[in-house]
Amino acid sequence: MTSEQHSTRSLARLSGQLRFYKMASLILLCAVILLSAMMIAGGRRNGRAIKIDDELVCLVRDQAAAERVHAELLEQGRGKLPGEASLEQQWSDVPWPVDDPKDVLSVPDAVKCLQDKGVVVLVSAWNIEVNGVQTVNLPTEAFAQDVLTRVKLQYVPEDEKLVESTFLEDVKIVETQTSAGNVLNEIAAAVAALGNTKSEAKTYKVKPGEFPEKIAADHKMTIDQFYRLNPRTKGRTIHPGDTVKVAPAMIGITVKTVTEVTETVDVAPEVEKLHSVHVPRGETRVSTPGVPGKKLVVKHKTYNNDRVVLEQTISSQIVEAPSPKRVLVGTADGSGAAGGSGSEG
Numbered sequence: 328m329t330s331e332q333h334s335t336r337s338l339a340r341l342s343g344q345l346r347f348y349k350m351a352s353l354i355l356l357c358a359v360i361l362l363s364a365m366m367i368a369g370g371r372r373n374g375r376a377i378k379i380d381d382e383l384v385c386l387v388r389d390q391a392a393a394e395r396v397h398a399e400l401l402e403q404g405r406g407k408l409p410g411e412a413s414l415e416q417q418w419s420d421v422p423w424p425v426d427d428p429k430d431v432l433s434v435p436d437a438v439k440c441l442q443d444k445g446v447v448v449l450v451s452a453w454n455i456e457v458n459g460v461q462t463v464n465l466p467t468e469a470f471a472q473d474v475l476t477r478v479k480l481q482y483v484p485e486d487e488k489l490v491e492s493t494f495l496e497d498v499k500i501v502e503t504q505t506s507a508g509n510v511l512n513e514i515a516a517a518v519a520a521l522g523n524t525k526s527e528a529k530t531y532k533v534k535p536g537e538f539p540e541k542i543a544a545d546h547k548m549t550i551d552q553f554y555r556l557n558p559r560t561k562g563r564t565i566h567p568g569d570t571v572k573v574a575p576a577m578i579g580i581t582v583k584t585v586t587e588v589t590e591t592v593d594v595a596p597e598v599e600k601l602h603s604v605h606v607p608r609g610e611t612r613v614s615t616p617g618v619p620g621k622k623l624v625v626k627h628k629t630y631n632n633d634r635v636v637l638e639q640t641i642s643s644q645i646v647e648a649p650s651p652k653r654v655l656v657g658t659a660d661g662s663g664a665a666g667g668s669g670s671e672g
Contacts, residue, residue: 374431376423377441379416385440386423386431393420396437403438404448406507408466413504415447415549445544449504455521456499457580463520464503464510471500474517479582481518482633487586490627495581509547521580528556529574535567546573584630587641594620596649606657617652620645 374386375393387393397418405412425431432440452464453471465471479492511517531542539560543553554561556572565571596617606612622645629637 372425373422374425375420377437378419378421379414379441379444379446381417381419383423384444385437386425387420387434387437388431390420392434392437395434396441399434399438400441400446401448403442404507405450408450408452408507408510408512410451410466412448412450415449445541447506447544447549449549450507450510452503452505452510454501454503454505456501458496460575461501461503462580463517464505465517466510466512468500468502470512470514470517474514474521475500477514477518478521478580479584482582482584482630483586487588487628489584490587491583491585493583495583495631498580505549505552506547528572530570531573533565533567533569533571537565537567539565542571542573548573581631586628586630588626588628590624590626591646592622592624592643594622594645594647594649596620597651599651599653600656601653602658603655604659606655607659608657610657612655612657613652614655615651615653618650620649621647 375389376386377384377393377396387396397420401412401414452466453468454461454464455471455475456462463474465474475498480489483489483492511520531546533542539553539557540550543550548556553571553573556575560571596619598617600611601614603612622643624643625641627637627639627641628635629639
């Protein structure tokens with residue numbers, strides 16, 4: 328082997344060794360980077376962020392915890408009411424890096440945090456609508472119908488028979504959504520509230536720092552209800568001192584009640600006049616007082632609430648005929664008149 332061939336082989340061997348060391352260095356660098364990333368990841372774990380209307384509210388441990396928070400929030404908001412519950416605001420939960428474990432809330436603390444932030448739980452309810460204006464919210468359609476029945480019956484006198492009972496206004500039962508605090512679940516309270524529905528629209532003067540969502544929540548309304556009352560505020564900024572409506576003008580409800588009543592009425596006896604020579608001319612004497620008779624009178628009474636507006640006689644029937652009253656009319660002149668009842672002249 329010549330010296331030239333030996334040099335060529337040495338150079339080739341050295342080149343191979345350099346490539347090996349370069350590859351080993353690259354692998355080592357990648358391993359260091361990977362190990363560093365793993366160490367960083369190990370020191371900063373992921374939690375679950377709960378967002379309301381895309382705004383971060385709080386952190387919980389994981390997705391299962393977020394789901395329990397959502398379920399508990401709806402359960403507490405619904406209370407004992409039947410039907411479905413939902414959030415008025417938009418809910419989302421996403422993975423989120425946790426820098427400090429103390430930032431992660433327990434399920435009960437997260438529920439309270441959301442409630443304190445004004446998250447509104449809506450429940451299914453039924454509203455009694457009067458001439459297109461919503462009045463009282465009730466838990467079920469059957470409950471609302473019972474309330475309307477009770478409203479009608481309260482104007483029927485105990486001793487009168489009900490013939491007809493209707494509302495003078497256009498009264499409907501409509502499905503709606505509202506917060507649980509707006510739902511009445513006692514019939515007596517609902518009847519009383521419905522009887523006092525006539526009122527002017529209630530207004531409120533905006534204070535510094537207030538906005539539609541807060542005003543609606545403070546007055547137990549949804550934001551949609553607020554904007555229905557104040558359509559000009561939607562999409563605009565409200566300012567301190569502005570006046571907004573926080574309750575609609577309410578229309579009173581009027582029950583037209585027709586009842587039937589049967590009365591026993593005295594029938595006055597007829598008067599029979601008999602001329603008598605035993606009574607001085609120009610004088611009269613009662614010979615037989617007469618006895619009143621009896622008749623049954625059937626009447627229909629029409630009430631607007633508790634006020635009688637019409638009374639009609641439907642029928643009458645004599646059940647005991649009267650006996651006539653007899654009156655003697657004097658025909659005698661002067662001293663020729665004789666005492667006593669006498670007879671017809």
